[in-house]
Amino acid sequence: MVTMTSKKVLLAAFLIIFSSSVNATFVEASSGAAHPEEQSWTTNGLFGFFDRKQLKRGWQVYNEVCASCHSVRLIYYRNLSEIGFSSDEIKKIIADVEVPAGPNEDGETHADGELLMRPAKPFDKIISPYPNDLAARAANAGALPPDLSLMTKARKNGANYLHALLTGFKDAPANFEVSEDMNYNPYFPGFQIAMVAPLSDEGVEYSDGTKATVEQMSKDVTAFLIWTAEPELEERKRLGLKVMLFLLVFSAMLFAVKRQVWAKLH
Numbered sequence: 001m002v003t004m005t006s007k008k009v010l011l012a013a014f015l016i017i018f019s020s021s022v023n024a025t026f027v028e029a030s031s032g033a034a035h036p037e038e039q040s041w042t043t044n045g046l047f048g049f050f051d052r053k054q055l056k057r058g059w060q061v062y063n064e065v066c067a068s069c070h071s072v073r074l075i076y077y078r079n080l081s082e083i084g085f086s087s088d089e090i091k092k093i094i095a096d097v098e099v100p101a102g103p104n105e106d107g108e109t110h111a112d113g114e115l116l117m118r119p120a121k122p123f124d125k126i127i128s129p130y131p132n133d134l135a136a137r138a139a140n141a142g143a144l145p146p147d148l149s150l151m152t153k154a155r156k157n158g159a160n161y162l163h164a165l166l167t168g169f170k171d172a173p174a175n176f177e178v179s180e181d182m183n184y185n186p187y188f189p190g191f192q193i194a195m196v197a198p199l200s201d202e203g204v205e206y207s208d209g210t211k212a213t214v215e216q217m218s219k220d221v222t223a224f225l226i227w228t229a230e231p232e233l234e235e236r237k238r239l240g241l242k243v244m245l246f247l248l249v250f251s252a253m254l255f256a257v258k259r260q261v262w263a264k265l266h
């Protein structure tokens with residue numbers, strides 16, 4: 001009797017798990033988006049690393065193209081030293097940038113609460129294009145350009161998806177009607193996105209001489225966004241390798257000890 005009930009419980013649990021996984025695939029399939037192609041990122045795999053030259057190019061694309069609509073709120077200017085910018089280069093990057101310094105409340109003559117600005121410093125967060133989400137929506141026909149700091153983690157198959165999305169804009173098929181202010185992109189769930197194709201060939205001029213094709217810029221900015229989402233990726237991979245090496249050596253030692261102990265017992 002007891003085994004019967006536990007069997008039933010097991011069967012029920014199996015059914016629940018099975019049906020929820022079926023549901024998950026169903027939801028994904030019905031979201032209606034093309035599957036992004038697998039790209040080779042230097043950060044892939046056990047020995048994954050950041051190609052700093054590429055990240056610098058990616059920053060350039062973000063800064064010159066995406067930053068007019070998207071923020072990377074989790075990153076500070078000083079963090080750019082981690083992808084290879086010298087402190088002089090960072091100073092140049094922020095030379096014309098101003099950040100809010102708070103309301104004017106200090107003077108006898110000007111205590112009028114007007115918002116003051118001051119030159120940005122390396123310890124400031126990278127400035128956002130809009131003061132708040134409402135302003136962002138107002139400037140983008142009601143759609144919100146999301147913060148990109150964690151985007152490669154926030155989407156399934158993040159980096160491949162981002163690259164597919166950025167390079168995937170094309171004319172809609174004849175039988176597909178694109179709504180007003182929307183753009184056709186087979187990789188976006190629902191096939192239409194409020195973002196206009198942001199990249200076009202020669203959209204930026206790379207200082208390292210790399211040819212700025214859409215493909216190249218998309219790869220570079222995505223690599224940059226892999227970094228913003230996980231700046232400590234290299235340390236994590238290195239630690240993983242060390243742990244594996246340790247386990248290997250440790251197992252060998254245990255095996256040797258085991259052999260010695262058993263040798264005496266013969």
Ligand code: HEC
Nearest residue numbers: 065066068069070140143144145146151193194195198221
């Ligand atoms: C002119 C404004 C504008 C520019 C420039 C722009 N975007 Fe967007 N982006 C948007 C808007 C608006 C949305 C929201 C789209 C929606 O919800 O339909 C968006 C959405 C996105 C998304 C989210 C897609 C998702 O799955 O939700 C990503 C990723 C993205 N943009 C990346 C970029 C990158 C990278 C660049 C620079 C190469 C860039 N965008 C440049 C306006 C812009």
